[in-house]
Amino acid sequence: MAMLLAGCASTPSRAPKVDDDKTAHGPDPIPRAIRRQLGSMAATDAATHAALLDFYDRRHDEPAWFDAETHEPHPVSGRFLDYLAAIDQQGLSRRNIIDSTDWAALQTPGARQPAALAHQEVVLSRAFLQLAHDIDRGRVSGKPMHSESPPDPSDIDYGARLTTAVNNADPGRILDALPPEHARYRQLVAALAHYRAIQTAGGWPRIAAGPTLSAGMHDPRVAALRERLRIGGDLGAASAVANTANRYTPRLADAVRHFQRRHGLHADGRVGPDTLNAVDVPVAARIDTLALNLERWRWRWMPDDFGDRYIAVNIPAFALRAVDHGMTRLRMKVIVGSSRDNRATPVFGDRMRYLIFRPFWNVPHHIAVDEIIPHARRDPTYMAHHGYQIVRAFGPHATPLAVTPSHLAAVVAGRLQVRQAGGSGNALGLVKFMFPNRHAVYLHSTPASRLFNRSQRDLSHGCVRVANPVALARFALAGRGDWDTPRIEQAMHQDTRRRVNLAAPLPVYLMYWTAFVNADGVNFRRDLYGRDARLRQALAALPANSDHGPSVHADVRGTAVR
Structure with missing residues (x-):
């Protein structure tokens, strides 16, 4: 995440001085521990580090996510963790924000020792900054599609959003205001949630290879095809139940045509090699495609x-x-x-x-x-x-x-x-x-x-x-x-x-x-030029919990509207 934050971009990344016996923050061990934790974040990029330093400078190193007296989490911490737990619904992964060890520690209720509290405090603040950027601008970097200058990352004050989130105890509301406002983006988010629900329920059946299926045929594969089309939304539940024999009915042919339209195939109502290949794509692969296209939306490559x-x-x-x-x-x-x-x-x-x-x-x-x-x-x-x-x-x-x-x-x-x-x-x-x-x-x-x-x-x-x-x-x-x-x-x-x-x-x-998404439902198309594949590789190249997004090759992104 290349995060340049307003009011912070010109603030140099600095190693704070820590005196274990005497500090400007008094004898309270929590501020000292937080300041020490901030000073040890060598892996964090300079802009994010500067944003964190500025955030805690304004708080005099007092914790934002934990109670300074009881050392227990504030309610805002639980709300943020709940939001993170569901972030895959937006095509992102909690594991790219907080690693499994920190995640497990943050789930533990009760008071923390000062060092553990400081570590988890800074982990949560850093995670909010990274997640805000990833929702707002995507995990990879590159040029926008349009020339009407989009907000430069240096003009986007994620640190201010962090302050608002902890003060209002509602991180989800702040984060939900960041994604693109286009209806088509929201439709894809809903589609992703639907396909994840299909995956949780066990996915859909595979259809065995065989001769082309067409209306009027009897074939033992028809029952699996009917179930596949029902799960995918191409065949109504009533039709799926009413036709239990292995006969390829005209109603089933209509459902195949609907599936073919959604996948950019010749809509002839027959299950030949191309349609069979599309039918047999696992739900996990469809989820991956939805997530890649949500990432494209977050690039803001359009106005x-x-x-x-x-x-x-x-x-x-x-x-x-x-x-x-x-x-x-x-x-x-x-x-x-x-x-x-x-x-x-x-x-x-x-x-x-x-x-x-x-x-x-x-x-x-x-x-x-x-x-x-x-x-x-x-x-x-x-x-x-x-x-x-x-x-x-x-x-x-x-x-x-x-x-x-x-x-x-x-x-x-x-x-x-x-x-x-x-x-x-x-x-x-x-x-x-x-x-x-x-x-x-x-x-x-x-x-x-x-x-x-x-x-x-x-x-x-x-x-x-x-x-x-x-x-x-x-x-x-x-x-x-x-x-x-x-x-x-x-x-x-x-x-x-x-x-x-x-x-x-x-x-x-x-x-x-x-x-x-269009009137036919969720549509998928072939990755014609391999741009999905290159974007997938760019995302895979990101180290876990990385603040830095790699640049994606220009032909994956786009150039400007003048």
């Missing part, structure tokens, strides 16, 4: 307020939503970057500023060299047939050059460029939604509309292809009353390239959620 109108793409779900004042106005399928050959769609946000109808495709150098030039060298008509042009530099007014061996060689050498003329065969389709960014990644239409019929749609070079470009253009240009559906379609099919500015910049978020 607290998305804006009145925005576009959100969930990359692993191959899905886009367009939202206007809290209402989802559009949903559509998208195609995202391939999980192979370094073509992943990056996670970031920016602001859409204009549209281009009948855009050129400025072909990236590596695509031109790897995919276009070899064809052009074998077939002299290839470039003209596919609308490719050689130009000296990208730009709407660039003059195409002749397709000659020397010019092809110059493209390979990087001296010339390849672009594709606008039109129905252009790889970007007939409209491009522009939010200029360092990744050169945008939303655009596509001539290959048949690809939207696939359930796994990681097929692009990194840009996001949209299934309904007319509807998205209408949403983006809503502030321009002169741009209705007929005019948009006309601009897409006329012969000339045209740029149209939006009435106001429109936030666009390209996000990575492998677990989320």
